[in-house]
Amino acid sequence: MPLNRDIYQALESILGAAHLTDQETDLQCYGYDATAYAGLPEAVAFPGTTEEISAILKLAHEHRFPVIPRGAGSGMSGGSVPCRGGLVLVLSRLNRILKIDTLNFLAVVEPGVVNRDLQQAVEALGLFYPPDPASMNFSTLGGNVAECAGGARAVKYGVTRDYVLGLTAVLPTGEIMRTGVQTVKGVVGYDVTRLLVGSEGTLGVITEITLKLLPKPETRRPVLAFFNRLDQAAQAVVEILHGGVLPSTLEFLDQPSIRAVEDYLHLGLPREAEALLLIEVDGERQEVERQSLRVREACEKLGATGTRLAQTAAEAEDIWKARRAVSPALFRLRPNKINEDIAVPRSRIPEAIRRFQEIAARHDLLIVSFGHAGDGNIHVNVMYDQKREGQESRARQAVEEIFKTVLALGGTLSGEHGIGLAKAAYLPWELDPVNLAVMKKIKDLLDPNHILNPGKIFPA
Numbered sequence: 001m002p003l004n005r006d007i008y009q010a011l012e013s014i015l016g017a018a019h020l021t022d023q024e025t026d027l028q029c030y031g032y033d034a035t036a037y038a039g040l041p042e043a044v045a046f047p048g049t050t051e052e053i054s055a056i057l058k059l060a061h062e063h064r065f066p067v068i069p070r071g072a073g074s075g076m077s078g079g080s081v082p083c084r085g086g087l088v089l090v091l092s093r094l095n096r097i098l099k100i101d102t103l104n105f106l107a108v109v110e111p112g113v114v115n116r117d118l119q120q121a122v123e124a125l126g127l128f129y130p131p132d133p134a135s136m137n138f139s140t141l142g143g144n145v146a147e148c149a150g151g152a153r154a155v156k157y158g159v160t161r162d163y164v165l166g167l168t169a170v171l172p173t174g175e176i177m178r179t180g181v182q183t184v185k186g187v188v189g190y191d192v193t194r195l196l197v198g199s200e201g202t203l204g205v206i207t208e209i210t211l212k213l214l215p216k217p218e219t220r221r222p223v224l225a226f227f228n229r230l231d232q233a234a235q236a237v238v239e240i241l242h243g244g245v246l247p248s249t250l251e252f253l254d255q256p257s258i259r260a261v262e263d264y265l266h267l268g269l270p271r272e273a274e275a276l277l278l279i280e281v282d283g284e285r286q287e288v289e290r291q292s293l294r295v296r297e298a299c300e301k302l303g304a305t306g307t308r309l310a311q312t313a314a315e316a317e318d319i320w321k322a323r324r325a326v327s328p329a330l331f332r333l334r335p336n337k338i339n340e341d342i343a344v345p346r347s348r349i350p351e352a353i354r355r356f357q358e359i360a361a362r363h364d365l366l367i368v369s370f371g372h373a374g375d376g377n378i379h380v381n382v383m384y385d386q387k388r389e390g391q392e393s394r395a396r397q398a399v400e401e402i403f404k405t406v407l408a409l410g411g412t413l414s415g416e417h418g419i420g421l422a423k424a425a426y427l428p429w430e431l432d433p434v435n436l437a438v439m440k441k442i443k444d445l446l447d448p449n450h451i452l453n454p455g456k457i458f459p460a
């Protein structure tokens with residue numbers, strides 16, 4: 001149902017006029033995320049309390065208008081795009097860190113807190129919140145929880161779900177639900193907290209999050225290694241992990257990414273290398289020293305043609321430059337890209353990359369891969385030029401072939417960005433039909449009128 005005048009006025013009486021808008025320019029600002037998807041909402045709300053959100057959802061449930069939760073809008077799968085009109089619910093006013101409990105190693109936050117702000121606040125107290133999506137400077141913890149965001153440190157520390165102890169969420173009917181515990185252990189009833197983590201704003205609006213914290217590692221040190229053959233790099237990963245070192249970061253760049261970064265920043269990276277590994281270890285100072293030397297030895301043993309071990313913070317920053325520059329460097333290659341975030345079992349990365357290159361050759365396209373070698377999560381970028389006849393449709397075909405390859409290798413279609421609008425059509429490719437049916441029943445049970453973020457996750 002469209003948002004008519006009566007509903008708008010009811011919303012205004014819940015929120016106050018200052019926190020609701022239907023101005024055309026505002027609507028356009030909240031109609032997109034980091035993908036190419038876009039839609040126009042009918043109104044945008046900026047609630048300040050859980051109770052206001054509850055009242056809004058009761059109204060939406062009764063009058064059957066869509067409500068789309070939104071953090072910073074940095075999602076990579078169209079999750080916060082209002083594809084069916086309705087009300088965009090921006091959580092940015094709920095941005096308080098409510099508690100940092102140094103004795104029990106936990107934090108209680110509102111969903112609009114930016115990831116980096118929490119990281120800095122806990123680190124000042126000697127604590128550590130590991131999930132570090134590359135968007136951590138601007139994405140919100142609510143968005144991170146709704147997407148189950150991961151980051152470069154996932155290989156050692158896991159992803160967002162591993163840190164969420166409990167939640168407050170408003171269900172699509174307006175009921176307020178508390179889940180989880182404030183303890184490390186807790187097994188009472190079904191794990192509804194985990195159900196909400198990664199639910200992409202389709203099962204409830206998260207209004208409070210209890211997060212587990214760790215002690216802050218004393219120091220960290222990166223090592224960079226180049227290999228002339230992809231297989232050598234993959235073997236080095238195995239050697240490092242089997243050698244008893246669990247790095248906090250284990251990233252790789254393939255040859256097209258290395259060349260793109262080198263052409264962009266001129267860091268002296270070898271253009272002939274087929275793979276680059278960036279391995280960072282963290283922990284107690286002497287242990288980090290010992291482990292970084294072992295990492296370098298393992299890379300050299302497996303035939304690395306060059307290694308760099310950071311001795312100072314400035315050298316560490318230089319090493320990270322190469323990894324951080326990949327995304328901007330890619331846009332110098334082609335004006336458009338489709339960025340997929342598939343994951344394959346770690347040992348299958350070389351085979352996956354080889355097969356992606358075959359797909360690229362078959363479609364006369366450039367495919368660039370980089371990402372998290374430690375957890376098998378590869379960012380596969382199909383580069384194209386929209387203005388060139390046929391390139392976009394070839395790129396889309398290539399993406400489908402990439403998905404088939406990934407599933408054949410025992411992988412998954414999304415390692416961290418979620419399904420949203422972007423991958424909804426492909427859900428049945430991966431999910432067992434009974435599993436998919438159970439997911440739909442859960443959605444029907446919690447959101448019988450399908451008002452919360454409709455059109456997302458499930459194929460139309």
Ligand SMILES: Cc1cc2nc3c(=O)[nH]c(=O)nc-3n(C[C@H](O)[C@H](O)[C@H](O)COP(=O)(O)OP(=O)(O)OC[C@H]3O[C@@H](n4cnc5c(N)ncnc54)[C@H](O)[C@@H]3O)c2cc1C
Nearest residue numbers: 071072073074075079134140142143146149150201206416
């Ligand atoms: C440059 C860049 C780098 C990125 N790097 C990474 C990365 O390294 N790892 C990674 O995992 N992802 C990454 N992402 C994508 C990632 O999903 C988001 O950055 C982040 O998790 C989304 O947070 P957000 O606040 O922007 O949420 P939004 O984009 O606003 O929303 C994302 C989804 O969460 C829902 N949502 C938001 N808030 C709530 C809430 N309070 N309650 C219920 N549902 C809610 C929305 O409805 C939507 O479905 C990156 C994105 C960009 C643009």
